[in-house]
Amino acid sequence: MKFLATFILRGRKEAVLVTAVTALLSLIFFPLSYISAAAVGLVTLHIGAKQGLAIAAISAAVMAVLGQLLVGSYLPAVAYLLLLWLPLW
Secondary structure, three states, X not given: OHHHHHHHOOOHHHHHHHHHHHHHHOOOOOOHHHHHHHHHHHHHHHOOHHHHHHHHXXXXXXXXXXXXXXXXXXXXXHHHHXXXXXXXX
16 A cells, blocks of 8 residues: 555656546446545645645546546546545545
């Protein structure tokens, strides 16, 4: 877990990558949604609220595009943003 935390805090691209990929994979294996939310929370606590909100918004956009391509709907991205990431933020 320490490796994952240091990877998330390495930069914005890494945090978005972990957040969006684990959110998409959590559609198959739900406990991965905790890692997705923890990434947003870690960035918010460590760097600041503005960066945490940016990570959540960019991850939602990436997840919407990938969700549209893979699943055929962007609604999981909206649901994760509104129900998981914003309350945690």
